Amino acid sequence: MKKTLLLIALFYSVICISQAYSIKGISFRKSNELLLAPKFAPKYYSSNTLIDTISVKDKNFDFKIKKFGDNFFYPYIFIERIEENSFFMSDNYFLNNKNQKVILGSKDSKEFTVTTSDKSIEKEIKQFANFFSLVNKEIEKRALYSKSTFEKYGSVDKFPQEFWEENSKFEANISAKEDELLFQYTKKHPESFVAFWKLVEKFEQHGYKEIYEKTHNNLSKNIKSKNSAEVLFSAIKEAKFFSVGNQFPIPQITDLQKKSVKFQVPKAKYTLVDFWFSHCKPCREELPKYKELYGKFNPKGFEMVGIATDKTFALPNLQKTIEEFEIPWTIYLDENSKQSDKWTIKVFPTNFLLDENGKIIKKNISQKELEVLLTQNLN
Numbered sequence: 001m002k003k004t005l006l007l008i009a010l011f012y013s014v015i016c017i018s019q020a021y022s023i024k025g026i027s028f029r030k031s032n033e034l035l036l037a038p039k040f041a042p043k044y045y046s047s048n049t050l051i052d053t054i055s056v057k058d059k060n061f062d063f064k065i066k067k068f069g070d071n072f073f074y075p076y077i078f079i080e081r082i083e084e085n086s087f088f089m090s091d092n093y094f095l096n097n098k099n100q101k102v103i104l105g106s107k108d109s110k111e112f113t114v115t116t117s118d119k120s121i122e123k124e125i126k127q128f129a130n131f132f133s134l135v136n137k138e139i140e141k142r143a144l145y146s147k148s149t150f151e152k153y154g155s156v157d158k159f160p161q162e163f164w165e166e167n168s169k170f171e172a173n174i175s176a177k178e179d180e181l182l183f184q185y186t187k188k189h190p191e192s193f194v195a196f197w198k199l200v201e202k203f204e205q206h207g208y209k210e211i212y213e214k215t216h217n218n219l220s221k222n223i224k225s226k227n228s229a230e231v232l233f234s235a236i237k238e239a240k241f242f243s244v245g246n247q248f249p250i251p252q253i254t255d256l257q258k259k260s261v262k263f264q265v266p267k268a269k270y271t272l273v274d275f276w277f278s279h280c281k282p283c284r285e286e287l288p289k290y291k292e293l294y295g296k297f298n299p300k301g302f303e304m305v306g307i308a309t310d311k312t313f314a315l316p317n318l319q320k321t322i323e324e325f326e327i328p329w330t331i332y333l334d335e336n337s338k339q340s341d342k343w344t345i346k347v348f349p350t351n352f353l354l355d356e357n358g359k360i361i362k363k364n365i366s367q368k369e370l371e372v373l374l375t376q377n378l379n
Contacts, residue, residue, distance in 0.1 A: 003130065016090060020099075022099050022103075024061070025103060026059055027060050028103070029088070030080075031080035031082070035079040036076055038051070039076060040204065046069070046228070048069060048070070074094065076095055089112065090104060090112040098118065135178055142170055175205075189325075190222065191220045200228075204344065207344050208242055213240070238342070243360070250262075252331045254335065255333065256318070256333055265358040268302060269302070270356075270378070271357065271358075273353075276306050277311075289367045295377050302378060309340045309345075351364055351365060
């Protein structure tokens, strides 16, 4: 009996060992502790999600990782804590059920780079980076300009308005270039896992764009058969509801007392639906101007609806903010951003301008654009 139990124990220990692998490495970073965590939301990882923390001793570390349920490449990041609420995050790192040796950072750079011994991963990352090299140079040049601007003013809060307007145009231009390059890259390299995860990143940042749907269609049958790709495609189809010209969908929200209510688009020529939360600095900075526009144009046919996505713990602050700014328009509650997450609304504030029939005219209209539109059409 004892021999039988011993054999069973040995059998299961062999299985466990065969179902795990090792990520060993050397870190040139300062922290003595590393966290390995998913780059994106858990929905893209299914059961292939792990979060692990390990100590770094004499610059060496060794993660023991349980194998995933499939052989796809999953993006993770290394995170190091600098202070209580200060962290540095590494470049993307791809897990693929194989032992790897990695190097974090380098002796000669402060960048949180990741170099892996898996040559196939390194080759794909390099090939992808080369394809985007011109755009990446533009981004690097802009980063240097932002750094010099910071050195000049000493604080982001002191940057002139012209900088932010120029920066907004730059980001929109670069994003459009990246979108087109990603579309072209997937046509040439439909099996690229790096391109797939870049598509996830772009979609998570910007929501639906027709080019994202087309880029997804470029991917190989193998990649599109993965659970991650199926989740992405479902999210793209759902987010498509927010295309200009479509009817604004009915959100599942409550009133501020958490009672279920049926969302209704106000009877007005123009309605701005604003997704925000009370601790969001850009959201709060917009409130005075919105109050001005609301006071001026509400009698002429302009309405606003706020959908607050505050966490449960922040609801007292939401109520305080509404009272502090004396917000006159209706505020609904999307507690813990359940509806916003489902609709892939990740950036706040996000707004949708609707016509009198509840159809979307524009997404993320600026306050200046809104004022011009209302002045031209409601006077």
